[in-house]
């Protein structure tokens with residue numbers, strides 16, 4: 327099904343947008359520039375838009391919607407394009423609404439512990455700005471230097487520290503959002519508590535750019551922990567590592583991160599950075615604790631490490647300083663790209679299962695990989711059950727790879743899990759949503775989408791299977 331706008335609609339839209347917003351804000355008719363806005367980290371293909379609007383203000387977003395509605399041209403919001411499920415891909419052409427220029431961080435409030443920001447601020451920059459004030463914004467997607475805070479809110483991003491601190495949703499107090507009619511809504515509040523009206527802030531968090539464009543965000547902050555301690559724990563096998571994860575929690579310890587790398591992931595890291603990680607390990611955990619003092623953080627880390635040793639850990643390496651910490655974390659942060667270099671094609675899933683089912687899920691993945699004869703590497707935020715299952719393949723095995731992903735999705739749901747923990751459904755997982763949600767629930771969400779976007783111009787073709795509200 328194609329919703330591609332006609333050539334004349336595109337030309338009229340480009341003329342009107344250029345005259346109302348200025349040439350500097352509108353990219354049109356330059357294939358190289360447009361192509362830069364047509365792909366993301368989902369590797370789902372290249373879909374160059376017809377027009378890019380680099381919005382500088384809420385007003386620009388309103389103007390774009392007015393033109394798009396009048397001419398029936400789709401609009402796809404885009405942060406920095408680090409998404410892994412194709413949510414920012416303009417699959418039906420039309421306008422990409424880039425928020426990359428809305429980078430003002432207008433307020434860090436030390437009394438009320440909050441920050442007010444535009445959506446285009448790079449997440450890592452926001453973190454360091456608030457940390458300079460002794461405050462802490464915990465959600466830390468591993469893409470923190472590549473993604474925008476608006477994209478994080480739109481996808482409800484998580485990250486390693488979600489284990490102790492929760493995900494983006496837990497920090498969003500309020501936001502300004504422009505819905506496709508051009509109306510500007512101020513959702514939520516600046517207070518921690520507040521239950522007035524429906525919780526539309528929560529609805530907007532994780533709506534993947536399908537209900538509105540987020541133009542300002544108010545985020546809750548917490549005091550910056552004074553000490554962080556990190557350890558690298560090696561195990562003979564992935565199953566041994568995941569059993570130890572369960573034991574750590576049973577002992578009443580909640581680390582700030584508990585990241586997992588299976589044998590294939592570890593092999594890829596070893597090939598890229600030889601000598602960095604123990605040669606005898608078949609799986610790794612990155613264990614990290616934080617606290618208001620170094621003594622507390624270290625005591626907690628030692629307790630967790632002890633549990634791992636009791637459960638078969640081969641070795642525990644404690645990072646002695648910031649340089650050693652970074653040597654542990656850097657390969658983890660770029661693991662997705664490292665794996666992408668090991669095969670012509672890769673599909674990266676982000677399933678979640680209840681923590682107690684992680685060993686069963688890993689066994690399922692192993693069996694599926696053997697049955698389909700497809701290489702699969704698994705790593706991720708295993709402390710909260712969130713596993714990145716990476717399916718590695720080439721052109722000749724593309725069919726088997728698709729089936730591998732389907733099998734993994736079904737096994738996840740059967741084990742009581744969910745098909746996406748943080749990347750969103752977007753384009754790549756839209757056919758799987760019905761594995762997890764019944765049709766009345768899917769239909770209700772489509773009706774909600776129509777309420778926000780009656781003309782179906784905002785990010786069509788995402789989240790719901792083909793035949794969705796805007797197809």
Ligand SMILES: Cc1cc2nc3c(=O)[nH]c(=O)nc-3n(C[C@H](O)[C@H](O)[C@H](O)COP(=O)(O)OP(=O)(O)OC[C@H]3O[C@@H](n4cnc5c(N)ncnc54)[C@H](O)[C@@H]3O)c2cc1C
Nearest residue numbers: 405406407408409413468469474476477483484535540748
């Ligand atoms: C190496 C790597 C590691 C990653 N690690 C993690 C991780 O640990 N945890 C995690 O959660 N994700 C991770 N991701 C995925 C990705 O970084 C996140 O989904 C991120 O939140 C996307 O932000 P972005 O600015 O790049 O958004 P984009 O990719 O540009 O867009 C993503 C979605 O958000 C929508 N959107 C963007 N901005 C707005 C806005 N202002 N208003 C409305 N809709 C908007 C888009 O339409 C799209 O649907 C990783 C990606 C990579 C490449």
